Amino acid sequence: MARLGGAVLIAATALAGAGAQQKAEAASTLVFCSEGNPDNLAPALARTNTSFDAILHAYDTLVRFDAESKSIVPALAESWTISPDGTVYTFKLRPGVRFHDTPGYTPTRTLTSADVLFSFFRQWHRDHPYHSVGNGAYNYFNDLSMGSILKSIEAVDDLTVRFTLNRPQAPFLANLSMVFAAITSAEYADTMARRGTPELFDLEPVGTGAFQLLSYQKDSLLQYKAFEGHWAGRPPLDNLVFAITPNATVRLNRLQAGECHVMPYPNLTDLPKIRNSPSLTLLRQEGYNVAFLTFNVERKPLDDVRVRRALSMAIDKETLVDALYGDTGRTAKNPLPPTSWGYNDAITDIPYDPKGASQLLAEAGYANGFEIELWHMPVARPYMPAGKRAAEMMANDLAQVGVKTTLVTDDWSVYMKRLMNGDHQLGMIGWTGDNSDPDNFLYTLLSCEGARKGGGNMGKWCDRSFDDVIIEAKQTTDVAKRTALYHRAQEIFKDQAPWLPLAHSMVFMVLREEVKGYRMNPFGLHLFHRVDLAR
Incomplete structure (x- = not known):
């Protein structure tokens, strides 16, 4: 039986108590070699999948997306009804759902409507006592325009909650399956506020999830234990450890040494070695994602569409994808992945044309080029296996048309926040859908609402004709009409070039054989x- 080794062994055995031997059986403790630090542990404040991984083990949402049936299914809400006009959603909560405890807090009640109201009112109402706690940047809530969509949220009784919308919203139910909509404890918040430590509400999470978070050490690990009282039953694992390991080569070495059981995002050059290892299993699937280079239109000369199109023409995406992805990726031309039902395959991509790029730059007044910062991701992501190498290749392409770049990066826990704040000029980033609705890409990443400082529209591009189309698409449930509108939105996007779509990728995971x-x-x-481990 495989045993945990090294620092991870010591970390995992801490779960067993101070008097325990520094040995732990892999049959009860799974170690996940994760790729980075979470940017936040509070559902309302988190922004990256790295954070969502950490949060979704400790919290639950009213509804969830079921990957097998590809549909929204009950979670904390055991059932719901929708009014004929699509503006009233009434949820029946499960009775007896328990919250976690902490060394300094023991819940006195189970889940009620008050917790649902608290979780949304905190993000919605500026006068809410917790609205400004933890910096009050509720980016997902705001990027989805939830504040203008919601008319009211009411507790009909302790186990019934009614959401009333100002207008129909086709993606509404899917959006409630997202992390920002996780349900938190109003009683715990009140307790922390009375003690004068409201900040601990976000730093020491109390949720209803299948695992209880015990500790987090930046750049090291997160430790969880199974929650015996989970409403869906106790998970098979006793303990769960996230061993934070940004380097993919180190992750694989730890996996092979038995120091962890699961790792994401292997180096593509390591795939043959992984396939040939009898103790490892390689999983793959087509990613619901897009990697892109965003142009911050608030920074000159990127406010000029001619410059944006010129830079798009200067970058050789085919060579980049061949070099970095091989047969595990494809070039992107749209902001939606090809597997999305809203994808417009009739779009003609902006061609690779350095000569045409130089001509456009000259027309825009930059015949001699200019200097610009190109930000790149510091970690591998499912949509971008090698951010720095991609940046170097793009910088070389841009130099051929007289554009001199300075490469910039930052720690992953703040990198995306800085792009959302508009600190960059050219910014490499990507997106994996939170749900299957095209709105999750087009509205979250490109709406005028998202173009505010801190919003998900990292190019800060606001085009009213584009915005009108995607808002109209949200307000009808007719899939044919929505598809036509999303096709039109992609045409506007391609004409205005607020970012350069780079690639869609396959996604890989590596497991030890005992998983x-x-x-x-x-x-x-x-x-x-x-998940369980062979015993």
Whole structure:
């Protein structure tokens, strides 16, 4: 039986108590070699999949997306009804759902409507006592325009909650399956506020999830234990450890040494070695993702569409994808992945044309080029296996048309926040869908609402004609009409070039042979609720 080794062994055995021997059986403790630090542990404040992985083990949402049936299914809400006009959603909560405790807090009640109201009112109402706690940047809530969509949220009784919308919203139910909509404890918040430590509400999470978070050490690990009282039953694993390991080569070495059981995002050059290892299993699926280079239109000269199109023409995407992805990726031309039902395959991509790029730059007044910063990701992501190498290749292409770049990066826990704040000029990033609705890409990443400082529209591009189309698409449930509108939105996007779509990728996971029951998530999450280890 494989045993945990090294620092991870010591970390995992801490779960057993101070008097325990520094030995732990892999049959009870699964170690996941994760790729980075979470940017936040609070559902309302988190922004990256790295954070979502950490949060979704400790919290639950009213509804969830079921990967097998590809539909929204009950979670904390055991059922719901929708009014004929699509503006009233009434949820019946499960009775008896328990919250976690902490060394300093023991819940006195189970889940009620008050917790649902608290979780949304905190993000919605500026006068809410917790609205400004933890910096009050509720980016997902705001990027989805939830504040203008919601008319009211009411507690009909302790186990019934009614959401009333100002207008129909086709993606509404799917959006409630997202992390920002996880349900938190109003009683715990009140307790922390009375003690004068409201900040601990976000730093020491109390949720209803299948695992209880025990500790987090930046750049080191997160430790969880199974929650015996989970409403869906106790998970098979006793303990779960996230060993934070940014380097993919180190992750693989730890996996092979038995120091962890699961790792994401292997180096593509290591795939043959992994396939030939009898103790490892390689999983793969087509990613619901897009990698892109965003142009911050608030920074000159990127406010000029001619410059944006010129830079798009200067970058050789085919060579980049061949070099970095091989047969595990394809070039992108749209902001949606090809597997999305809203994808417009009739779009003609902006061609690779350095000569045409130089001509456009000259027309825009930059015949001699200019200097610009090119930000790149510091970690591998499912949509971008080698951010720095991609940046170097793009910088070389841009130099051929007189554009001199300075490469910039930052720690992953703040990198995306800085792009959302508009600190960059050219910014490499990507997106894996939170749900299957095209709105999750087009509205979250490109709406005028998202173009505010801190919003998900990292190019800060606001085009009213584009915005009108995607808002109209949200307000009808007719799939044919929505598809036509999303096709039109992609035409506007291509004409205005607010970013350069780079690639769509395959996604890989590597498991040790003793891991049982792990399934890849279509939205790039790493979830261990149903996973066990051979005993």
